[in-house]
Amino acid sequence: MAEYKGIKGFQIQTRSEDPGPTEVQPGDFYYNSSTGQFKTINAGGAPIGTWSSGGNMNTARSYLAGFGSQTSAIAASGLATTRVTNVEEYNGSSWTEIADVSNALNHRAGAGITAPNGILIGGGSPSPSPRGRNVVEVWDGSSWTEVAEIGAARYGIAASGTSTAALGSGGYDYPGGVGNVGLTESWNGSAWTELNDLNSARHYGSQVGPYTAALRAAGYPSPTKALTESWDGTSWTEVGDMNTGRAGICSGSGDQTSMIVAGVPNATPAALVEAWDGTSWAEVAENATQRQSLAGGRVSSTAAVIFGGQRPGSPERKNETEEWNAAAFVIKTVTTS
Amino acid sequence: MAYKYCTATNWGKNFFTHEERKQFHLSGHPGEVWVVSDNLYGDQWISKVSGAIKSKDEAQAIVTGEIEAAQAAWDALSAEEQERNPRPTLYNLP
Numbered sequence: 001m002a003e004y005k006g007i008k009g010f011q012i013q014t015r016s017e018d019p020g021p022t023e024v025q026p027g028d029f030y031y032n033s034s035t036g037q038f039k040t041i042n043a044g045g046a047p048i049g050t051w052s053s054g055g056n057m058n059t060a061r062s063y064l065a066g067f068g069s070q071t072s073a074i075a076a077s078g079l080a081t082t083r084v085t086n087v088e089e090y091n092g093s094s095w096t097e098i099a100d101v102s103n104a105l106n107h108r109a110g111a112g113i114t115a116p117n118g119i120l121i122g123g124g125s126p127s128p129s130p131r132g133r134n135v136v137e138v139w140d141g142s143s144w145t146e147v148a149e150i151g152a153a154r155y156g157i158a159a160s161g162t163s164t165a166a167l168g169s170g171g172y173d174y175p176g177g178v179g180n181v182g183l184t185e186s187w188n189g190s191a192w193t194e195l196n197d198l199n200s201a202r203h204y205g206s207q208v209g210p211y212t213a214a215l216r217a218a219g220y221p222s223p224t225k226a227l228t229e230s231w232d233g234t235s236w237t238e239v240g241d242m243n244t245g246r247a248g249i250c251s252g253s254g255d256q257t258s259m260i261v262a263g264v265p266n267a268t269p270a271a272l273v274e275a276w277d278g279t280s281w282a283e284v285a286e287n288a289t290q291r292q293s294l295a296g297g298r299v300s301s302t303a304a305v306i307f308g309g310q311r312p313g314s315p316e317r318k319n320e321t322e323e324w325n326a327a328a329f330v331i332k333t334v335t336t337s
Numbered sequence: 338m339a340y341k342y343c344t345a346t347n348w349g350k351n352f353f354t355h356e357e358r359k360q361f362h363l364s365g366h367p368g369e370v371w372v373v374s375d376n377l378y379g380d381q382w383i384s385k386v387s388g389a390i391k392s393k394d395e396a397q398a399i400v401t402g403e404i405e406a407a408q409a410a411w412d413a414l415s416a417e418e419q420e421r422n423p424r425p426t427l428y429n430l431p
Contacts, residue, residue: 051353052353052354056349290366314425321350
Protein backbone atom coordinates (compact mmCIF):
# COMPACT_ATOMS: atom_id res chain seq x y z
CA MET A 1 0.00 0.00 0.00
CA ALA A 2 1.32 3.41 -0.87
CA GLU A 3 2.43 5.57 2.04
CA TYR A 4 1.22 9.14 2.49
CA LYS A 5 4.80 10.40 2.19
CA GLY A 6 5.14 8.66 -1.15
CA ILE A 7 2.03 10.38 -2.50
CA LYS A 8 2.36 13.85 -0.98
CA GLY A 9 6.13 14.09 -0.52
CA PHE A 10 6.02 14.71 3.24
CA GLN A 11 4.86 12.98 6.37
CA ILE A 12 1.86 13.95 8.45
CA GLN A 13 2.92 15.51 11.72
CA THR A 14 2.33 13.29 14.75
CA ARG A 15 1.47 14.89 18.09
CA SER A 16 0.96 13.18 21.42
CA GLU A 17 -1.57 15.85 22.40
CA ASP A 18 -3.57 18.61 20.72
CA PRO A 19 -1.58 21.80 20.10
CA GLY A 20 -1.83 25.08 21.93
CA PRO A 21 -2.88 28.40 20.36
CA THR A 22 0.65 29.46 19.37
CA GLU A 23 1.63 26.15 17.76
CA VAL A 24 -0.71 25.95 14.78
CA GLN A 25 -2.61 27.89 12.17
CA PRO A 26 -5.78 27.21 10.19
CA GLY A 27 -5.15 24.58 7.54
CA ASP A 28 -2.75 22.46 9.61
CA PHE A 29 -3.33 18.70 9.68
CA TYR A 30 -1.88 16.20 12.16
CA TYR A 31 -2.23 12.79 13.80
CA ASN A 32 -2.91 12.62 17.52
CA SER A 33 -1.10 9.45 18.60
CA SER A 34 -2.78 9.42 22.01
CA THR A 35 -6.33 9.33 20.67
CA GLY A 36 -5.55 7.65 17.35
CA GLN A 37 -7.32 10.43 15.43
CA PHE A 38 -6.43 12.62 12.47
CA LYS A 39 -7.28 16.24 13.13
CA THR A 40 -7.45 19.51 11.21
CA ILE A 41 -7.15 23.09 12.35
CA ASN A 42 -10.08 25.12 11.06
CA ALA A 43 -10.48 28.87 11.10
CA GLY A 44 -11.93 30.39 14.25
CA GLY A 45 -12.67 33.99 15.10
CA ALA A 46 -16.05 35.62 15.55
CA PRO A 47 -18.16 32.89 13.91
CA ILE A 48 -17.32 30.47 16.75
CA GLY A 49 -17.46 32.98 19.60
CA THR A 50 -19.71 32.69 22.65
CA TRP A 51 -20.78 34.85 25.58
CA SER A 52 -20.38 34.07 29.27
CA SER A 53 -21.41 36.03 32.33
CA GLY A 54 -18.88 38.29 34.01
CA GLY A 55 -18.92 39.92 37.42
CA ASN A 56 -21.80 42.28 38.19
CA MET A 57 -21.08 46.00 38.56
CA ASN A 58 -21.70 47.55 41.96
CA THR A 59 -23.90 50.29 40.48
CA ALA A 60 -26.45 49.35 37.84
CA ARG A 61 -26.58 52.03 35.17
CA SER A 62 -27.12 52.83 31.53
CA TYR A 63 -25.81 55.55 29.21
CA LEU A 64 -22.43 54.98 30.83
CA ALA A 65 -18.98 55.28 29.29
CA GLY A 66 -16.56 52.40 28.99
CA PHE A 67 -13.09 51.62 27.78
CA GLY A 68 -10.31 49.10 28.25
CA SER A 69 -10.17 45.37 27.67
CA GLN A 70 -11.88 42.22 28.89
CA THR A 71 -9.45 41.94 31.81
CA SER A 72 -8.86 45.64 32.45
CA ALA A 73 -11.88 47.84 31.86
CA ILE A 74 -13.46 51.02 33.20
CA ALA A 75 -17.17 51.83 33.62
CA ALA A 76 -17.68 55.53 34.25
CA SER A 77 -20.51 57.91 35.08
CA GLY A 78 -23.88 57.32 33.42
CA LEU A 79 -27.48 57.15 34.55
CA ALA A 80 -28.52 55.10 37.58
CA THR A 81 -31.60 56.52 39.30
CA THR A 82 -29.88 59.85 38.62
CA ARG A 83 -26.71 60.77 36.77
CA VAL A 84 -23.73 59.50 38.74
CA THR A 85 -20.01 60.18 39.09
CA ASN A 86 -19.20 56.60 40.10
CA VAL A 87 -16.36 54.83 38.33
CA GLU A 88 -15.61 51.13 38.57
CA GLU A 89 -12.67 49.05 37.34
CA TYR A 90 -13.03 45.46 36.08
CA ASN A 91 -10.23 42.92 36.40
CA GLY A 92 -11.83 40.12 34.44
CA SER A 93 -13.88 38.75 37.28
CA SER A 94 -15.07 41.53 39.60
CA TRP A 95 -15.67 45.28 39.73
CA THR A 96 -14.05 47.65 42.23
CA GLU A 97 -15.06 51.26 42.93
CA ILE A 98 -12.27 53.71 42.16
CA ALA A 99 -11.97 57.51 42.09
CA ASP A 100 -15.08 59.35 40.87
CA VAL A 101 -15.15 61.64 37.89
CA SER A 102 -15.90 65.31 38.51
CA ASN A 103 -18.97 65.54 36.30
CA ALA A 104 -22.17 63.50 36.68
CA LEU A 105 -23.18 63.09 33.03
CA ASN A 106 -24.66 60.49 30.75
CA HIS A 107 -23.99 59.70 27.09
CA ARG A 108 -20.24 60.28 27.56
CA ALA A 109 -17.87 58.72 25.08
CA GLY A 110 -15.00 56.64 26.44
CA ALA A 111 -11.73 55.79 24.71
CA GLY A 112 -8.76 53.82 25.96
CA ILE A 113 -7.26 50.39 25.54
CA THR A 114 -6.46 49.56 29.16
CA ALA A 115 -7.99 50.59 32.45
CA PRO A 116 -5.00 52.68 33.62
CA ASN A 117 -5.35 55.16 30.75
CA GLY A 118 -8.51 56.54 29.22
CA ILE A 119 -10.51 59.59 28.27
CA LEU A 120 -14.17 60.63 28.60
CA ILE A 121 -15.52 63.04 26.01
CA GLY A 122 -18.60 65.28 26.14
CA GLY A 123 -21.81 64.08 27.74
CA GLY A 124 -25.31 65.12 28.65
CA SER A 125 -26.60 66.96 31.69
CA PRO A 126 -30.21 67.02 32.94
CA SER A 127 -32.93 68.96 31.14
CA PRO A 128 -33.61 71.67 30.10
CA SER A 129 -31.85 71.71 26.76
CA PRO A 130 -29.27 72.39 25.59
CA ARG A 131 -27.91 69.50 27.62
CA GLY A 132 -24.68 68.81 25.75
CA ARG A 133 -21.40 69.42 27.52
CA ASN A 134 -17.91 69.95 26.12
CA VAL A 135 -16.09 68.66 29.20
CA VAL A 136 -13.26 66.12 28.83
CA GLU A 137 -11.72 64.10 31.65
CA VAL A 138 -8.58 61.95 31.47
CA TRP A 139 -7.81 58.97 33.72
CA ASP A 140 -4.16 58.17 34.47
CA GLY A 141 -4.72 55.13 36.65
CA SER A 142 -5.09 57.03 39.90
CA SER A 143 -7.09 60.22 39.32
CA TRP A 144 -9.25 62.08 36.83
CA THR A 145 -8.13 65.41 35.39
CA GLU A 146 -10.19 67.84 33.35
CA VAL A 147 -8.34 68.77 30.18
CA ALA A 148 -9.00 70.94 27.13
CA GLU A 149 -12.65 70.96 26.04
CA ILE A 150 -13.94 69.71 22.71
CA GLY A 151 -14.94 72.35 20.19
CA ALA A 152 -18.71 71.75 20.24
CA ALA A 153 -20.69 70.78 23.32
CA ARG A 154 -22.67 67.61 22.63
CA TYR A 155 -23.46 64.11 23.80
CA GLY A 156 -23.74 60.72 22.13
CA ILE A 157 -20.29 61.02 20.55
CA ALA A 158 -18.57 57.79 19.46
CA ALA A 159 -14.89 57.71 20.36
CA SER A 160 -11.83 55.50 20.11
CA GLY A 161 -8.08 55.64 20.61
CA THR A 162 -6.18 56.38 23.78
CA SER A 163 -5.90 59.06 26.43
CA THR A 164 -3.19 60.77 24.38
CA ALA A 165 -4.42 60.08 20.84
CA ALA A 166 -8.21 59.90 20.53
CA LEU A 167 -10.83 60.46 17.87
CA GLY A 168 -14.42 61.51 18.53
CA SER A 169 -17.13 61.59 15.87
CA GLY A 170 -20.75 62.61 15.62
CA GLY A 171 -22.92 63.71 18.51
CA TYR A 172 -26.09 65.54 19.33
CA ASP A 173 -27.54 68.45 21.22
CA TYR A 174 -30.93 69.91 20.43
CA PRO A 175 -32.81 72.22 20.83
CA GLY A 176 -30.53 75.16 21.35
CA GLY A 177 -27.37 73.19 20.69
CA VAL A 178 -25.48 71.95 17.66
CA GLY A 179 -28.20 69.49 16.61
CA ASN A 180 -27.35 66.11 15.08
CA VAL A 181 -23.83 66.44 13.69
CA GLY A 182 -21.04 64.57 11.93
CA LEU A 183 -18.28 66.57 13.61
CA THR A 184 -14.97 64.77 13.96
CA GLU A 185 -12.32 65.91 16.41
CA SER A 186 -8.94 64.43 17.26
CA TRP A 187 -7.05 64.71 20.56
CA ASN A 188 -3.25 64.71 20.71
CA GLY A 189 -2.89 64.76 24.47
CA SER A 190 -3.07 68.51 24.82
CA ALA A 191 -5.53 69.97 22.29
CA TRP A 192 -8.48 69.11 20.04
CA THR A 193 -8.42 69.59 16.28
CA GLU A 194 -11.51 69.55 14.09
CA LEU A 195 -11.20 67.26 11.07
CA ASN A 196 -13.46 66.16 8.23
CA ASP A 197 -17.04 65.32 9.18
CA LEU A 198 -18.72 61.96 8.91
CA ASN A 199 -20.49 61.49 5.58
CA SER A 200 -23.75 61.00 7.49
CA ALA A 201 -24.33 63.09 10.59
CA ARG A 202 -25.40 60.94 13.51
CA HIS A 203 -24.99 60.26 17.19
CA TYR A 204 -24.71 57.11 19.33
CA GLY A 205 -23.40 54.00 17.59
CA SER A 206 -19.91 52.74 18.32
CA GLN A 207 -16.35 53.37 17.17
CA VAL A 208 -13.10 51.40 17.44
CA GLY A 209 -9.50 51.74 16.34
CA PRO A 210 -6.71 54.28 16.67
CA TYR A 211 -7.24 57.90 15.61
CA THR A 212 -5.50 57.16 12.33
CA ALA A 213 -7.58 54.11 11.39
CA ALA A 214 -11.01 53.96 12.99
CA LEU A 215 -14.29 52.27 12.18
CA ARG A 216 -17.65 53.73 13.21
CA ALA A 217 -20.82 51.62 13.11
CA ALA A 218 -24.53 52.32 13.60
CA GLY A 219 -26.12 55.47 14.99
CA TYR A 220 -29.25 57.57 15.22
CA PRO A 221 -31.54 58.84 13.75
CA SER A 222 -32.93 57.01 10.74
CA PRO A 223 -31.72 56.24 8.13
CA THR A 224 -28.22 56.05 9.62
CA LYS A 225 -28.83 53.11 11.95
CA ALA A 226 -26.93 50.53 9.92
CA LEU A 227 -24.28 52.75 8.35
CA THR A 228 -20.60 52.00 8.79
CA GLU A 229 -17.82 54.45 8.01
CA SER A 230 -14.07 53.91 7.92
CA TRP A 231 -11.55 56.63 8.89
CA ASP A 232 -8.10 56.75 7.26
CA GLY A 233 -6.66 59.58 9.34
CA THR A 234 -8.03 62.23 7.01
CA SER A 235 -11.54 61.41 5.91
CA TRP A 236 -14.45 59.01 6.34
CA THR A 237 -15.51 56.48 3.70
CA GLU A 238 -18.77 54.60 3.84
CA VAL A 239 -18.32 50.83 3.83
CA GLY A 240 -20.71 47.88 4.22
CA ASP A 241 -23.90 48.38 6.22
CA MET A 242 -24.76 46.32 9.26
CA ASN A 243 -27.45 43.69 8.75
CA THR A 244 -29.59 45.19 11.50
CA GLY A 245 -29.59 48.89 12.24
CA ARG A 246 -28.94 49.97 15.82
CA ALA A 247 -30.42 53.26 16.88
CA GLY A 248 -29.11 53.46 20.42
CA ILE A 249 -25.73 53.31 22.04
CA CYS A 250 -24.12 49.98 21.25
CA SER A 251 -20.78 48.58 22.28
CA GLY A 252 -18.03 47.87 19.77
CA SER A 253 -14.71 46.21 20.32
CA GLY A 254 -11.87 45.54 17.90
CA ASP A 255 -10.28 47.53 15.12
CA GLN A 256 -10.83 48.60 11.53
CA THR A 257 -10.47 45.06 10.19
CA SER A 258 -12.22 43.11 12.91
CA MET A 259 -15.00 44.49 15.08
CA ILE A 260 -17.83 43.03 17.12
CA VAL A 261 -20.91 45.08 18.05
CA ALA A 262 -23.42 44.22 20.76
CA GLY A 263 -26.43 46.24 21.83
CA VAL A 264 -29.83 45.81 20.36
CA PRO A 265 -31.86 47.83 17.95
CA ASN A 266 -35.15 49.06 19.27
CA ALA A 267 -37.60 46.84 17.53
CA THR A 268 -36.48 43.36 18.43
CA PRO A 269 -36.39 41.44 21.71
CA ALA A 270 -33.36 39.52 20.48
CA ALA A 271 -29.86 40.37 21.70
CA LEU A 272 -28.37 40.58 18.23
CA VAL A 273 -24.59 40.74 17.82
CA GLU A 274 -22.69 41.35 14.59
CA ALA A 275 -19.05 40.91 13.61
CA TRP A 276 -17.11 42.88 10.96
CA ASP A 277 -14.34 41.08 9.07
CA GLY A 278 -12.92 44.07 7.23
CA THR A 279 -15.40 43.74 4.38
CA SER A 280 -18.85 42.88 5.64
CA TRP A 281 -20.99 42.25 8.71
CA ALA A 282 -22.28 38.85 9.83
CA GLU A 283 -24.53 37.88 12.69
CA VAL A 284 -22.80 35.86 15.40
CA ALA A 285 -23.90 34.37 18.71
CA GLU A 286 -26.31 36.55 20.69
CA ASN A 287 -25.45 37.76 24.15
CA ALA A 288 -27.77 36.46 26.87
CA THR A 289 -29.66 39.55 27.96
CA GLN A 290 -31.03 42.13 25.58
CA ARG A 291 -29.84 45.65 26.31
CA GLN A 292 -29.10 49.04 24.81
CA SER A 293 -27.24 52.11 26.06
CA LEU A 294 -24.52 49.84 27.37
CA ALA A 295 -20.74 50.18 27.38
CA GLY A 296 -17.81 47.86 26.95
CA GLY A 297 -14.15 47.26 26.40
CA ARG A 298 -12.84 48.52 23.10
CA VAL A 299 -9.78 46.52 22.19
CA SER A 300 -10.50 43.14 20.69
CA SER A 301 -13.10 41.40 18.56
CA THR A 302 -12.13 38.01 19.97
CA ALA A 303 -12.00 38.90 23.68
CA ALA A 304 -14.61 41.58 24.35
CA VAL A 305 -16.66 42.66 27.33
CA ILE A 306 -19.96 44.54 27.65
CA PHE A 307 -21.53 45.93 30.81
CA GLY A 308 -24.48 47.94 32.07
CA GLY A 309 -27.27 49.28 29.89
CA GLN A 310 -31.01 48.83 29.99
CA ARG A 311 -33.74 47.07 28.10
CA PRO A 312 -34.96 49.33 25.30
CA GLY A 313 -37.18 51.98 26.83
CA SER A 314 -37.15 50.36 30.25
CA PRO A 315 -36.09 52.26 33.37
CA GLU A 316 -34.53 49.06 34.68
CA ARG A 317 -30.76 49.69 34.71
CA LYS A 318 -28.45 46.72 34.41
CA ASN A 319 -25.34 45.83 36.37
CA GLU A 320 -24.65 42.69 34.38
CA THR A 321 -21.42 41.98 32.52
CA GLU A 322 -20.97 39.60 29.62
CA GLU A 323 -17.70 38.42 28.15
CA TRP A 324 -17.19 37.43 24.51
CA ASN A 325 -14.48 35.01 23.52
CA ALA A 326 -13.71 33.59 20.10
CA ALA A 327 -10.77 31.25 19.69
CA ALA A 328 -8.38 31.87 16.82
CA PHE A 329 -8.93 28.33 15.56
CA VAL A 330 -10.96 25.21 16.22
CA ILE A 331 -9.69 21.63 16.19
CA LYS A 332 -11.84 19.22 14.21
CA THR A 333 -11.47 15.44 14.23
CA VAL A 334 -11.37 13.98 10.74
CA THR A 335 -14.02 11.35 10.16
CA THR A 336 -14.61 9.18 7.13
CA SER A 337 -18.36 8.87 7.47
CA MET B 338 -36.87 23.53 19.63
CA ALA B 339 -38.43 22.82 23.01
CA TYR B 340 -37.73 25.14 25.91
CA LYS B 341 -38.00 25.26 29.66
CA TYR B 342 -38.64 28.43 31.63
CA CYS B 343 -37.33 29.51 35.00
CA THR B 344 -36.52 32.52 37.12
CA ALA B 345 -33.04 32.94 38.55
CA THR B 346 -30.90 35.83 39.75
CA ASN B 347 -27.72 36.45 37.79
CA TRP B 348 -24.98 36.44 40.43
CA GLY B 349 -22.29 37.48 37.96
CA LYS B 350 -19.15 35.58 36.96
CA ASN B 351 -19.87 32.01 35.84
CA PHE B 352 -23.62 32.36 36.16
CA PHE B 353 -23.40 31.04 32.64
CA THR B 354 -20.19 29.96 30.97
CA HIS B 355 -18.92 29.80 27.41
CA GLU B 356 -19.22 26.01 27.52
CA GLU B 357 -22.84 26.19 28.65
CA ARG B 358 -23.68 28.69 25.90
CA LYS B 359 -22.38 26.15 23.38
CA GLN B 360 -24.47 23.35 24.87
CA PHE B 361 -27.91 24.89 25.00
CA HIS B 362 -30.00 27.96 24.14
CA LEU B 363 -30.15 30.54 26.91
CA SER B 364 -31.79 33.96 26.83
CA GLY B 365 -32.59 36.36 29.63
CA HIS B 366 -35.83 38.35 29.81
CA PRO B 367 -37.46 40.94 32.08
CA GLY B 368 -38.26 39.73 35.58
CA GLU B 369 -35.21 37.48 35.75
CA VAL B 370 -36.93 35.03 33.43
CA TRP B 371 -34.64 32.67 31.55
CA VAL B 372 -35.54 30.61 28.52
CA VAL B 373 -33.49 27.42 28.41
CA SER B 374 -33.24 24.55 25.95
CA ASP B 375 -35.17 21.52 27.16
CA ASN B 376 -32.24 19.12 27.25
CA LEU B 377 -29.85 17.56 29.77
CA TYR B 378 -27.46 20.52 29.69
CA GLY B 379 -30.29 22.98 30.17
CA ASP B 380 -31.58 20.98 33.13
CA GLN B 381 -28.10 20.95 34.67
CA TRP B 382 -27.83 24.73 34.31
CA ILE B 383 -31.25 25.32 35.90
CA SER B 384 -30.12 23.19 38.82
CA LYS B 385 -26.79 25.04 39.05
CA VAL B 386 -28.44 28.44 39.31
CA SER B 387 -31.25 27.17 41.57
CA GLY B 388 -33.77 28.24 38.96
CA ALA B 389 -37.45 28.25 39.90
CA ILE B 390 -39.25 26.37 37.14
CA LYS B 391 -42.17 28.18 35.52
CA SER B 392 -44.66 27.13 32.91
CA LYS B 393 -44.47 29.09 29.68
CA ASP B 394 -47.67 30.93 30.62
CA GLU B 395 -46.26 31.82 34.04
CA ALA B 396 -43.01 33.03 32.53
CA GLN B 397 -44.85 35.04 29.89
CA ALA B 398 -47.01 36.66 32.58
CA ILE B 399 -43.90 37.79 34.47
CA VAL B 400 -42.31 39.22 31.33
CA THR B 401 -45.52 40.94 30.25
CA GLY B 402 -45.99 42.45 33.70
CA GLU B 403 -42.46 43.82 33.70
CA ILE B 404 -42.83 45.30 30.24
CA GLU B 405 -46.19 46.87 31.08
CA ALA B 406 -44.62 48.47 34.14
CA ALA B 407 -41.82 49.76 31.91
CA GLN B 408 -44.39 51.11 29.46
CA ALA B 409 -46.12 53.00 32.28
CA ALA B 410 -42.77 54.46 33.34
CA TRP B 411 -42.03 55.43 29.75
CA ASP B 412 -45.43 57.12 29.41
CA ALA B 413 -44.51 59.35 32.35
CA LEU B 414 -41.31 60.58 30.68
CA SER B 415 -41.03 64.02 29.13
CA ALA B 416 -41.60 64.33 25.39
CA GLU B 417 -37.87 64.96 24.90
CA GLU B 418 -36.92 61.81 26.78
CA GLN B 419 -39.54 59.79 24.94
CA GLU B 420 -38.07 60.94 21.65
CA ARG B 421 -34.70 59.53 22.64
CA ASN B 422 -36.01 56.15 23.78
CA PRO B 423 -38.35 53.64 22.21
CA ARG B 424 -41.50 52.70 24.11
CA PRO B 425 -41.03 49.15 25.42
CA THR B 426 -42.97 46.67 23.36
CA LEU B 427 -44.69 43.49 24.45
CA TYR B 428 -43.40 40.31 22.90
CA ASN B 429 -43.95 36.60 23.18
CA LEU B 430 -41.39 34.25 24.64
CA PRO B 431 -40.20 31.52 22.27
